[in-house]
Amino acid sequence: MARVKLDNYAMPEAPRLGARGWLRWMWRQVTSMRVALILLLLLALAAIPGSVLPQWPQDVAAARAFIDDNPFWGPLLDATGFLDVFGSAWFTAIYLLLFASLIGCIAPRAAHHWRELRRPIAAAPRRLDRYEPTTASSALGRDDAVAAARVALRPRPGLLGAISGYRVRVDGREDGAVALAAETGHVRELGNLVFHAALVGVLLAMAAGDLLTFRGQAIVVEGRSFTNAVVAYDSFDSGRLFDSSDLEPFTLRLDEFDASFDDAGLPLDFTAHVTLTEPGADPVQETIAVNHPLEVDGAKIYLQGNGYAPVITVRDGAGEVAYSGPVVFLPQDAAYTSGGVVKVPDVTTGEQIGIEATLYPTAVQGPFAIGSIHPDPENPVIAFTVYTGDLGLDGGVPQNVYRLDQSQLSPVQDDEGLPVTFAMALGETVELSDGLGTVTFEELPRFVALDLRSDPSLPWLLAAAVLTLAGLATSLFASRRKVWLVAREEDGTTVVTGAAFAPAHDAAVGQALARALAAAGVADAGERKPE
Amino acid sequence: MNVTDLSVMALWGATTLYAIAMVASAIRLAAVADDRATARALDRESVAAGGPAPAQPSAVDEAGDGSSRPSRGAKAAGIARSTTLVGLLLNGVGVAARAVEAGHVPWSNMYEYTISGTFFAVLVYVLIQRRRDVAFLGAGVTGLATVSLGLGLTVLYADVNPLPPALQSYWLIIHVSIAVIVTGIFAVSFIATVLQLMRDSRDTGRRWTGARARFLEAVPAASSLEALSFRLNAVGFVLWTFTVMAGAIWAEHAWGRYWGWDPKEVWSFVIWVLYAAYLHARTTQGWAGRRSAWLAIAGFVALIMNFTVVNLFFQGLHTYAGS
Numbered sequence: 001m002a003r004v005k006l007d008n009y010a011m012p013e014a015p016r017l018g019a020r021g022w023l024r025w026m027w028r029q030v031t032s033m034r035v036a037l038i039l040l041l042l043l044a045l046a047a048i049p050g051s052v053l054p055q056w057p058q059d060v061a062a063a064r065a066f067i068d069d070n071p072f073w074g075p076l077l078d079a080t081g082f083l084d085v086f087g088s089a090w091f092t093a094i095y096l097l098l099f100a101s102l103i104g105c106i107a108p109r110a111a112h113h114w115r116e117l118r119r120p121i122a123a124a125p126r127r128l129d130r131y132e133p134t135t136a137s138s139a140l141g142r143d144d145a146v147a148a149a150r151v152a153l154r155p156r157p158g159l160l161g162a163i164s165g166y167r168v169r170v171d172g173r174e175d176g177a178v179a180l181a182a183e184t185g186h187v188r189e190l191g192n193l194v195f196h197a198a199l200v201g202v203l204l205a206m207a208a209g210d211l212l213t214f215r216g217q218a219i220v221v222e223g224r225s226f227t228n229a230v231v232a233y234d235s236f237d238s239g240r241l242f243d244s245s246d247l248e249p250f251t252l253r254l255d256e257f258d259a260s261f262d263d264a265g266l267p268l269d270f271t272a273h274v275t276l277t278e279p280g281a282d283p284v285q286e287t288i289a290v291n292h293p294l295e296v297d298g299a300k301i302y303l304q305g306n307g308y309a310p311v312i313t314v315r316d317g318a319g320e321v322a323y324s325g326p327v328v329f330l331p332q333d334a335a336y337t338s339g340g341v342v343k344v345p346d347v348t349t350g351e352q353i354g355i356e357a358t359l360y361p362t363a364v365q366g367p368f369a370i371g372s373i374h375p376d377p378e379n380p381v382i383a384f385t386v387y388t389g390d391l392g393l394d395g396g397v398p399q400n401v402y403r404l405d406q407s408q409l410s411p412v413q414d415d416e417g418l419p420v421t422f423a424m425a426l427g428e429t430v431e432l433s434d435g436l437g438t439v440t441f442e443e444l445p446r447f448v449a450l451d452l453r454s455d456p457s458l459p460w461l462l463a464a465a466v467l468t469l470a471g472l473a474t475s476l477f478a479s480r481r482k483v484w485l486v487a488r489e490e491d492g493t494t495v496v497t498g499a500a501f502a503p504a505h506d507a508a509v510g511q512a513l514a515r516a517l518a519a520a521g522v523a524d525a526g527e528r529k530p531e
Numbered sequence: 532m533n534v535t536d537l538s539v540m541a542l543w544g545a546t547t548l549y550a551i552a553m554v555a556s557a558i559r560l561a562a563v564a565d566d567r568a569t570a571r572a573l574d575r576e577s578v579a580a581g582g583p584a585p586a587q588p589s590a591v592d593e594a595g596d597g598s599s600r601p602s603r604g605a606k607a608a609g610i611a612r613s614t615t616l617v618g619l620l621l622n623g624v625g626v627a628a629r630a631v632e633a634g635h636v637p638w639s640n641m642y643e644y645t646i647s648g649t650f651f652a653v654l655v656y657v658l659i660q661r662r663r664d665v666a667f668l669g670a671g672v673t674g675l676a677t678v679s680l681g682l683g684l685t686v687l688y689a690d691v692n693p694l695p696p697a698l699q700s701y702w703l704i705i706h707v708s709i710a711v712i713v714t715g716i717f718a719v720s721f722i723a724t725v726l727q728l729m730r731d732s733r734d735t736g737r738r739w740t741g742a743r744a745r746f747l748e749a750v751p752a753a754s755s756l757e758a759l760s761f762r763l764n765a766v767g768f769v770l771w772t773f774t775v776m777a778g779a780i781w782a783e784h785a786w787g788r789y790w791g792w793d794p795k796e797v798w799s800f801v802i803w804v805l806y807a808a809y810l811h812a813r814t815t816q817g818w819a820g821r822r823s824a825w826l827a828i829a830g831f832v833a834l835i836m837n838f839t840v841v842n843l844f845f846q847g848l849h850t851y852a853g854s
Binding site for chain 2: 032059
């Protein structure tokens with residue numbers, strides 16, 4: 001690498017670089033291998049915090065908890081991008097510089113390689129003695145022998161032939177001999193260029209995917225339906241170029257969800273049986289399972305989670321139904337002990353009611369508390385605490401449906417002032433104290449959490465990835481061989497001398513030479529020992 | 532004897548044999564180094580005395596130096612070879628029996644991954660050994676195999692569990708099997724790189740110059756070791772690229788996204804970038820040789836981190852470690 005003297009004071013005679021000179025100098029630095037290497041190492045180093053610290057895109061709750069728990073480091077790391085490493089300015093800067101370096105390195109090399117491919121290769125050496133040549137007589141004529149060897153080494157003509165086989169050159173010598181030179185080393189550089197260009201393709205496909213993708217999450221309870229529209233999703237993200245009117249308004253009904261567990265409660269299989277109705281088409285029965293998404297209208301529907309959504313009915317003090325419907329309980333452990341919240345704002349008399357409940361699918365009464373020992377609903381019991389007061393729903397602030405805002409609520413207490421825990425099995429009704437009303441555990445359907453996602457860039461990404469792999473393998477494994485054949489007429493017979501050259505580990509080069517000699521009409525070419 | 536016992540006993544047998552192979556390989560290395568030193572000393576004496584040089588100094592390496600005493604090195608080499616092969620066989624039996632017992636491919640948790648990875652590491656070594664003499668790697672490879680099998684059986688052992696729904700996919704066979712094989716290849720290459728650095732230090736008089744490191748006389752020159760580890764790393768890098776791509780395709784299939792910077796994915800990326808840096812460093816002035824070797828070592832350390840620390844301490848989607 002050329003060094004540039006920066007200190008103009010020390011060398012007053014040296015010409016100043018000027019703005020363009022500086023730009024050129026910077027570009028040369030960016031595209032140098034040394035800088036590329038440092039950028040690669042920085043990239044590896046910069047990625048590590050992304051696995052150690054909680055990241056916003058991966059786990060919002062963990063990131064928030066981290067900031068709350070670390071009043072000094074939390075906000076500082078958050079502000080400097082360490083809690084969203086892969087979206088941070090510095091990580092982006094590193095990989096964009098790396099790709100700039102890659103393009104700056106590869107583009108001139110591609111141009112050079114293009115010229116190189118069109119240029120004839122070096123002629124066969126005058127003397128082959130250094131390469132342990134084999135000499136034998138051939139049944140063919142001088143020119144025929146060379147022509148046949150040429151075809152054997154490069155079966156296809158044109159540029160494609162040059163890429164897939166040997167590049168060949170034939171020279172007639174002054175002494176009447178015809179010399180053939182063939183080499184394959186160019187394929188490695190070609191693979192190298194394809195690999196790096198395909199990496200750019202991977203990056204472009206990922207960027208395109210970012211703009212065109214959409215992803216929505218929806219929770220569907222057994223027996224209920226979901227319509228594919230932005231408002232129907234519990235959460236919805238899309239790229240900038242995604243048009244929500246592109247969503248096909250199909251409906252998906254969850255007929256049944258099969259969950260099977262072994263005796264120890266380990267999951268064996270999850271399968272959702274659904275009915276899909278696309279506009280203008282008949283309903284179709286389909287299944288969605290883990291590792292088996294359902295494809296609809298270019299999007300895929302994934303089964304991401306499941307749990308119980310007990311149907312709960314709350315009657316107020318006047319006996320009117322104040323709430324009735326399935327409530328999604330989120331599983332908290334492997335035995336599907338699940339937590340859920342019922343918010344009952346519309347009571348005819350008295351204060352609003354909030355219920356904080358825990359579901360035990362296979363409830364067992366332990367010495368101190370009940371617990372669930374299996375995820376199957378063998379003995380489902382819901383234990384709950386009742387709160388009265390203001391649920392805080394009228395403020396217009398969006399609330400977490402899985403959490404009760406207890407700031408303006410107070411628990412229903414017993415005579416000793418302790419919160420009362422009620423328990424009810426499936427089908428039971430519990431009478432609340434203080435004449436608040438009743439709560440009924442009606443049914444126990446399951447729910448599934450579905451992810452819908454479409455990413456039109458995926459085929460492009462796959463193509464770029466396959467090219468990356470092919471280019472990489474070619475650049476590392478393609479052989480670097482040179483094969484030379486010299487044919488001359490001696491006393492009416494054709495004598496062919498052949499030799500080959502390859503790196504020490506390439507033992508198969510002898511076979512390549514033997515094939516070329518055999519094609520040239522040498523009867524017993526044999527296999528030259530790769531010494 | 533049921534299949535579980537068969538698997539565990541075969542693996543303990545393999546551990547023991549690998550340990551013996553390690554000791555035998557070490558003795559063989561020391562013997563070869565001694566013979567070479569002796570040969571050189573003889574060489575110097577005869578040159579100093581003006582006599583003819585010994586005809587074939589390299590013949591003393593394996594076949595003995597012509598005296599009636601059978602060569603210590605040749606005997607140890609034979610023991611190392613046979614114990615390694617039988618150990619590999621038992622390792623294979625242990626892995627196969629585990630697969631039969633579990634009813635699925637034997638790499639669904641850390642224990643299974645460890646026993647399979649060890650099998651492939653030793654297999655890679657044995658396969659290279661068939662094509663060229665790399666017996667100098669034997670002590671390192673069988674030593675690593677002893678430690679990993681021992682740790683697997685004592686610390687990581689887990690009873691057979693049904694395959695969780697997330698792993699019920701043919702991609703488990705494609706993605707993880709290649710990952711296990713790559714681990715084996717990188718492990719062998721790691722041994723070669725460590726020897727390269729030690730040998731280089733000894734040659735340049737930096738470290739490992741004492742008599743205790745004389746076994747380094749029996750390993751090839753640093754440049755040959757570099758060439759060997761490069762060829763392994765090149766194969767490993769291509770296969771690792773494939774592993775990451777296959778993982779991305781599976782993730783797209785199972786989780787609805789091909790890349791989500793899960794801790795396992797982060798570390799797979801770090802490993803890929805480190806080995807990519809290694810490949811670039813080899814051809815960069817000032818980085819070829821020692822520095823690029825250190826990058827290869829960093830890549831292998833990251834690979835081990837990805838298997839151990841990331842599995843045990845980081846929360847992510849790839850948490851199949853315990854079960």
